[in-house]
Amino acid sequence: EAQHGFRALDCDSIKHYVAARPPLQQRVGPPASVETWTVREVGDGNINFVFIVEGPAGALALKQALPYVRCVGESWPLTQDRVRIETEALAEQAAVCPQHVPAVYLYDKAMCLIAMRYLAPPFLILRRGLIAGATYPHLSSHLSAFLAASLFHTSAIKLDTTAFRQKQAQYANDEMCRLTEQVIFTEPYITADNNHWTSPQLDADVADLQSDVAAKVAISRLKAAFVGRPQALLHGDLHTGSIMVTEQETQVIDPEFAFYGPMAFDVAKILANLLLCYFSLDGHEAAAGAGSRQAQREWLLATIRDTWSGFVAAFAALWDAHGGQGDLYPEALAGPAGGAVLAALQADFFAQLWGETVQFMGAFVIRRLVGIAHVADMDSIEDADARAACERRALRFGRQLLVEGSGGGAAAGAGAGFASMEALAAAAAAARSS
Amino acid sequence: EAQHGFRALDCDSIKHYVAARPPLQQRVGPPASVETWTVREVGDGNINFVFIVEGPAGALALKQALPYVRCVGESWPLTQDRVRIETEALAEQAAVCPQHVPAVYLYDKAMCLIAMRYLAPPFLILRRGLIAGATYPHLSSHLSAFLAASLFHTSAIKLDTTAFRQKQAQYANDEMCRLTEQVIFTEPYITADNNHWTSPQLDADVADLQSDVAAKVAISRLKAAFVGRPQALLHGDLHTGSIMVTEQETQVIDPEFAFYGPMAFDVAKILANLLLCYFSLDGHEAAAGAGSRQAQREWLLATIRDTWSGFVAAFAALWDAHGGQGDLYPEALAGPAGGAVLAALQADFFAQLWGETVQFMGAFVIRRLVGIAHVADMDSIEDADARAACERRALRFGRQLLVEGSGGGAAAGAGAGFASMEALAAAAAAARSS
Ligand SMILES: Nc1ncnc2c1ncn2[C@@H]1O[C@H](COP(=O)(O)OP(=O)(O)O)[C@@H](O)[C@H]1O
Ligand SMILES: Nc1ncnc2c1ncn2[C@@H]1O[C@H](COP(=O)(O)OP(=O)(O)O)[C@@H](O)[C@H]1O
Ligand SMILES: [Mg+2]
Ligand SMILES: [Mg+2]
Ligand SMILES: [Mg+2]
Ligand SMILES: [Mg+2]
Ligand SMILES: [Mg+2]
Numbered sequence: 113e114a115q116h117g118f119r120a121l122d123c124d125s126i127k128h129y130v131a132a133r134p135p136l137q138q139r140v141g142p143p144a145s146v147e148t149w150t151v152r153e154v155g156d157g158n159i160n161f162v163f164i165v166e167g168p169a170g171a172l173a174l175k176q177a178l179p180y181v182r183c184v185g186e187s188w189p190l191t192q193d194r195v196r197i198e199t200e201a202l203a204e205q206a207a208v209c210p211q212h213v214p215a216v217y218l219y220d221k222a223m224c225l226i227a228m229r230y231l232a233p234p235f236l237i238l239r240r241g242l243i244a245g246a247t248y249p250h251l252s253s254h255l256s257a258f259l260a261a262s263l264f265h266t267s268a269i270k271l272d273t274t275a276f277r278q279k280q281a282q283y284a285n286d287e288m289c290r291l292t293e294q295v296i297f298t299e300p301y302i303t304a305d306n307n308h309w310t311s312p313q314l315d316a317d318v319a320d321l322q323s324d325v326a327a328k329v330a331i332s333r334l335k336a337a338f339v340g341r342p343q344a345l346l347h348g349d350l351h352t353g354s355i356m357v358t359e360q361e362t363q364v365i366d367p368e369f370a371f372y373g374p375m376a377f378d379v380a381k382i383l384a385n386l387l388l389c390y391f392s393l394d395g396h397e398a399a400a401g402a403g404s405r406q407a408q409r410e411w412l413l414a415t416i417r418d419t420w421s422g423f424v425a426a427f428a429a430l431w432d433a434h435g436g437q438g439d440l441y442p443e444a445l446a447g448p449a450g451g452a453v454l455a456a457l458q459a460d461f462f463a464q465l466w467g468e469t470v471q472f473m474g475a476f477v478i479r480r481l482v483g484i485a486h487v488a489d490m491d492s493i494e495d496a497d498a499r500a501a502c503e504r505r506a507l508r509f510g511r512q513l514l515v516e517g518s519g520g521g522a523a524a525g526a527g528a529g530f531a532s533m534e535a536l537a538a539a540a541a542a543a544r545s546s
Numbered sequence: 547e548a549q550h551g552f553r554a555l556d557c558d559s560i561k562h563y564v565a566a567r568p569p570l571q572q573r574v575g576p577p578a579s580v581e582t583w584t585v586r587e588v589g590d591g592n593i594n595f596v597f598i599v600e601g602p603a604g605a606l607a608l609k610q611a612l613p614y615v616r617c618v619g620e621s622w623p624l625t626q627d628r629v630r631i632e633t634e635a636l637a638e639q640a641a642v643c644p645q646h647v648p649a650v651y652l653y654d655k656a657m658c659l660i661a662m663r664y665l666a667p668p669f670l671i672l673r674r675g676l677i678a679g680a681t682y683p684h685l686s687s688h689l690s691a692f693l694a695a696s697l698f699h700t701s702a703i704k705l706d707t708t709a710f711r712q713k714q715a716q717y718a719n720d721e722m723c724r725l726t727e728q729v730i731f732t733e734p735y736i737t738a739d740n741n742h743w744t745s746p747q748l749d750a751d752v753a754d755l756q757s758d759v760a761a762k763v764a765i766s767r768l769k770a771a772f773v774g775r776p777q778a779l780l781h782g783d784l785h786t787g788s789i790m791v792t793e794q795e796t797q798v799i800d801p802e803f804a805f806y807g808p809m810a811f812d813v814a815k816i817l818a819n820l821l822l823c824y825f826s827l828d829g830h831e832a833a834a835g836a837g838s839r840q841a842q843r844e845w846l847l848a849t850i851r852d853t854w855s856g857f858v859a860a861f862a863a864l865w866d867a868h869g870g871q872g873d874l875y876p877e878a879l880a881g882p883a884g885g886a887v888l889a890a891l892q893a894d895f896f897a898q899l900w901g902e903t904v905q906f907m908g909a910f911v912i913r914r915l916v917g918i919a920h921v922a923d924m925d926s927i928e929d930a931d932a933r934a935a936c937e938r939r940a941l942r943f944g945r946q947l948l949v950e951g952s953g954g955g956a957a958a959g960a961g962a963g964f965a966s967m968e969a970l971a972a973a974a975a976a977a978r979s980s
Pocket of ligand 6: 783784785
């Protein structure tokens, strides 16, 4: 079942693996120094192993995938093809946005391993920085740039449809997509063993959600979009745990869930995770000896607003510059009317994307409060009542995004419920104070 | 460039081809009778060759694809993989709707050939029957059944998403899709050599269309759906020239454009072709010595209404019976609320499908009046002014469907412009009398 030639590495064998491959070995230190190299396994994700090998010449990060989910074990098998997907997606992103993805030094298909740039401290997982109270002045502009470049350049706005269909086939990522379908779009809305929540505090809220017909209709529509709307190559897992930051830099890691799906999925996932952090701050402030999080709170809402508006602006700029090449909106379509046509096409496109983004945000908030995988932003609030109070506000707001994002009726993606990201942010602030 | 081992057959060589293959030969006649067999090439389509081989024991239809478009020649190359697609799609349809597709006896990959049941007279291409004034009492119920079965059973409402994604890959039909993108979704809205129309009568109408910003936005949205919304295995070319009928029977042929796309595409294409016929009747009535087409006119509108309502009913019945198996709307989602959830999911699904169907209908009407391929329903009206009068009414109504089908605003697929198929049919009647 494991990839042919596969062997799981540990902190000892990984050293010899690196030492035996000159292009890797040279980045760590001379062969004679191998015994002095240090190795740490730092994989705090749920799925894979990540080793940091350090020596006198420098350090390397090596990520290896076992044929199952790390935190569950062999009872939950998972395709090792995810490492190929991650490697190819990193290359795709590096081609259009090199400043925001780590350099890859080696992909070993048999060993299901990627060797990449070690993002050394002060690089830190964004979620951890946020929980500690940090703010990042460039985060919104970096996220905007990453989202716009990675989504635009892999879409049929930029590509001809032949290339577009080829890439779709290349990034077929069935097992990983199935995982998402299950844990994001299904389980939170039904009785499922994987689900958990702060209990008994949220029991009634979860019961409400699981008998909410409008929520079931809305989540089903999003699931249909996830399954049946290849629009661009998505990162597929773009939460605050897949981003490493310093004050000045932003690096996006871990695109093993990459596939062709609706753009709003990626945009909404990162925004929803920032929103979850926002709703968690009251709980952190309530802890003994904690300081005010007000400045971070305001920064979070500003970052949500600016990421969206920056994304729209950056995406539109790429479209203006390169859209004529692609098959979806060929140059000739503008015709004599010229700019007016392009402006109308873009307005229509972004209006639809907006409505979908709001709804997906709701889905991502909900699944992190009720489903299999929660966020440390909330989990690190020790007092269960304080945590539940934060989670309840987030859950209600998430439900509002999910159901009202589309205007609540049969009209898809109209976003009638929230006129703008400014309105959404204001509604979040109101929901938090409620 | 041609398939390896390929050889184009003619009326003589096809006889020997059949005689050399016992399973085919037996259907036509004993080997000794070969010299008495008759062969006719009947391919009136634009793309392929169809031979009818008849002998003492019976007859066969054989369809062969050359590596280019028949009516254009070698200057317009076209993948012969379309024969594999047609064969596999016919099998897929036969599995769920055997009463409405011809039996396939042989698929010869190297020769790019399908041997199938000969649909002998009184079987006639539906378009020809309609032009001659015929009506078919069972047509709407047969079309409803074919559409519902072929679309439902290949969707992720019925299938698990793994099978759904596998079938999508199986039916990647890039070159045929490119053709559709070009001639349906692009050329009618721009200046293009392939375009033609009844000129000078419609010159101003076409100029209006080609500078219509709302039409360009609407068609672009449909093109995006065609390119990026795999929802079910479509026939892909379901016009009245792809259907053979008798008074009692309906057979759907020619699924060489099959691919995974939006269900509304298939539903709308057949309805739009019935609508084109409807708008053509005034021109036929105007011919010297022609009788009234009023009864046929009423039957056509009734057939459009009944095909839609019958399709919705048949699709919903399949969903009720088998939907729990698929991944999109798993049984467990209904939960304690039970039937209310399923009813809400179906209402939302059909509301969205309705809006898209209206818009696609508009696109199909327009492309047959302005683009590369017209319909004999209109072309057979000899008087150019009478023809242009019919075409103008159809073109304006098509534009209305395309633009107002979605409610005309940013809301996708809301169908606000037409509340129901009854309303649409009434509007068509009004447009015809205008
Ligand atoms: N290039 C890297 N440099 C430094 N640390 C890394 C690097 N890649 C991963 N890590 C660390 O390993 C953890 C898990 O990596 P990730 O790619 O997210 O694995 P998983 O797929 O298991 O979630 C990250 O949260 C981060 O702490
Ligand atoms: N099985 C059949 N029995 C009888 N006639 C057929 C059959 N298949 C095709 N034909 C005739 O050949 C014509 C062209 O067939 P079709 O499959 O539509 O080819 P194309 O792909 O070139 O449009 C049809 O319009 C019909 O008249
Ligand atoms: Mg991770
Ligand atoms: Mg991961
Ligand atoms: Mg045909
Ligand atoms: Mg056609
Ligand atoms: Mg054909």
